[in-house]
Amino acid sequence: MKELQHLNKYFLKYKIQLLVGTLITIAARIFLLFTPRYVKEIFVVIEKHTKGLITQDAFESELAEAILYIIGAALIGGILTFFMRQAIINVSRYIEFDLKNEIYEQYQKLSLNFYKKNRTGDLMNRITEDVGRVRMYAGPALMYSINTLALFVIVIIYMVNASPKLTLYTIVPLPILSVIIYKLSKEIHKRSTIVQEYLSKLSTFTQESFSGISVIKAYGIEPQTSVNFKSLAAESKAKQISLVKVQAWFFPMMILLIGTSNLLVIYIGGMQYINGEIESIGTIAEFIIYVNMLTWPVATVGWVTSIIQQAEASQKRINEFLKIEPEIKNTINSHTKITGDISFNKVSFTYDDTNIRALNDVSFHIKAGETLAILGKTGSGKSTILDLIGRLYDIDKGTITINDTKIDQLNLTDLRDSIGYVPQDAFLFSDTIKTNIKFGNHDATDDDVIEAAKNAQVHKNIIKFNKGYETKLGERGITLSGGQKQRVSIARAIIKSPKILLFDDCLSAVDTETEEKILKNLDKISKGKTTIIVSHRVSSAKNADKIIVLDNGQIVQEGIHDTLINIDGYYKHLYIKQLSETTTK
Numbered sequence: 001m002k003e004l005q006h007l008n009k010y011f012l013k014y015k016i017q018l019l020v021g022t023l024i025t026i027a028a029r030i031f032l033l034f035t036p037r038y039v040k041e042i043f044v045v046i047e048k049h050t051k052g053l054i055t056q057d058a059f060e061s062e063l064a065e066a067i068l069y070i071i072g073a074a075l076i077g078g079i080l081t082f083f084m085r086q087a088i089i090n091v092s093r094y095i096e097f098d099l100k101n102e103i104y105e106q107y108q109k110l111s112l113n114f115y116k117k118n119r120t121g122d123l124m125n126r127i128t129e130d131v132g133r134v135r136m137y138a139g140p141a142l143m144y145s146i147n148t149l150a151l152f153v154i155v156i157i158y159m160v161n162a163s164p165k166l167t168l169y170t171i172v173p174l175p176i177l178s179v180i181i182y183k184l185s186k187e188i189h190k191r192s193t194i195v196q197e198y199l200s201k202l203s204t205f206t207q208e209s210f211s212g213i214s215v216i217k218a219y220g221i222e223p224q225t226s227v228n229f230k231s232l233a234a235e236s237k238a239k240q241i242s243l244v245k246v247q248a249w250f251f252p253m254m255i256l257l258i259g260t261s262n263l264l265v266i267y268i269g270g271m272q273y274i275n276g277e278i279e280s281i282g283t284i285a286e287f288i289i290y291v292n293m294l295t296w297p298v299a300t301v302g303w304v305t306s307i308i309q310q311a312e313a314s315q316k317r318i319n320e321f322l323k324i325e326p327e328i329k330n331t332i333n334s335h336t337k338i339t340g341d342i343s344f345n346k347v348s349f350t351y352d353d354t355n356i357r358a359l360n361d362v363s364f365h366i367k368a369g370e371t372l373a374i375l376g377k378t379g380s381g382k383s384t385i386l387d388l389i390g391r392l393y394d395i396d397k398g399t400i401t402i403n404d405t406k407i408d409q410l411n412l413t414d415l416r417d418s419i420g421y422v423p424q425d426a427f428l429f430s431d432t433i434k435t436n437i438k439f440g441n442h443d444a445t446d447d448d449v450i451e452a453a454k455n456a457q458v459h460k461n462i463i464k465f466n467k468g469y470e471t472k473l474g475e476r477g478i479t480l481s482g483g484q485k486q487r488v489s490i491a492r493a494i495i496k497s498p499k500i501l502l503f504d505d506c507l508s509a510v511d512t513e514t515e516e517k518i519l520k521n522l523d524k525i526s527k528g529k530t531t532i533i534v535s536h537r538v539s540s541a542k543n544a545d546k547i548i549v550l551d552n553g554q555i556v557q558e559g560i561h562d563t564l565i566n567i568d569g570y571y572k573h574l575y576i577k578q579l580s581e582t583t584t585k
């Protein structure tokens, strides 16, 4: 229960609803317990009538009175039971909502490293399935526990009052029932977890096959995919059947034990009646109802125990994530003005998950408003520089300063607000093109959106779609070509009008002519803004105020286009190669 203590703050938050729910539960049980007592009364009246102790009229009126009490109490009990569920189950839904938000907020705070160390499926599971299991504890388990406790206390008092000896004999099988249900629930849980695993394997498999359908078709591997699917589905079926086998024991066991208790009541009650220890046969009827009333709540003790164990395990997994401290923290609360003067001073950086030293002793300086182009072979550390400017990771050695302030001494929100970043893989959300562009600036007007799209050279493409800017993009924006996606992503950064623009090889999927136009527009837009362009093309770099060439995490060349084309090295070779490519085209 240690892990579940995390939920106490929520129980405290909803204490009024929970208290009301508990009181309603107790009241509902009291009303529902009218039935057995008045059933006994009916028997007593019938006995008196058959023995001729009361008149026909008295018999009829007493009978009618008892029946009315039973109906009335059942009605009130039923209504109160409805409110009991409303009160307590609703609280569990509120807690589920709060907990999901708490986890989601924590996810948002955690740094990129966390996402690399944990699989998306696991992140999703903790916020859905684990929270679902915890809700079962905060809702149904709590409700049934209050219910069982309330019922048990009241019924036992009534039963002992009616006949202590009969009480003792009839409740003997109940703990056995509870233990059996507990063992069954545990086994059911074990097997249903395996079933769940197989279901998620199946859905991952199908999801991947659908996403990669073009590759599957192009390679003609549909038959093999079907065989793999069938074998996975067959395993999943076997696990389901093994679960159903245990589940099938549940109700027969319940019926057997209820039957045993009923038999005990009838046998022992009958003997007591014969011996004159109980005055009416009605007491036996009353006890039979009590036993039946107790059976389900007692069975739930086992069920609740297993729910609590599952919730504890789930909450433990949730707590593991909630306890993680974000690696990148904002330590500065006051606002910091960022103009875009960036300096790297002997910066080294190693990714902790791969231990790859992506940058080694890198130093450069760009004044506010200047353009820097970064070139270099793949894997040389270009994207890493951009990630470090956005402080997505903290460096191991050296210093990065922006406006002469160390990057970790800047207000993180201000820093990120002042950056417009276009990643290598343009990610678009499943929403309209307009919303995707406005993601960079929610207050932008429609005219701003069009202006940004024009500057990113994508406006003409967008207006060709039937719904123009309102065109919905499917999962990952599949309706757009690679180059269109890149340009929408550029428009998103432009509309933000940030102090620092970071373009990570985001013109790779556009032709050189469009690239030229975009660069020209950027020249205009980026006046007064610091721009860093990562590229594999000399054409993207040639107009930059400074060019650096990286190799294996180190700067191997530095200068401007006109100088670098005359120095033997990577830049010159790339220039000649790309020049010959354009002339042969």
Ligand SMILES: Nc1ncnc2c1ncn2[C@@H]1O[C@H](COP(=O)(O)OP(=O)(O)OP(=O)(O)O)[C@@H](O)[C@H]1O
Pocket (backbone or CB within 6 Å): 116, 351, 353, 354, 356, 357, 358, 376, 377, 378, 379, 380, 381, 382, 383, 384, 385, 424, 505
């Ligand atoms: N998120 C990451 N986790 C671990 N290692 C990484 C990560 N990103 C990059 N690396 C490694 O760091 C090195 C530099 O990568 P980086 O992405 O900065 O190169 P790049 O020059 O931008 O390459 P490309 O031109 O192919 O985009 C590579 O060896 C890469 O494998």
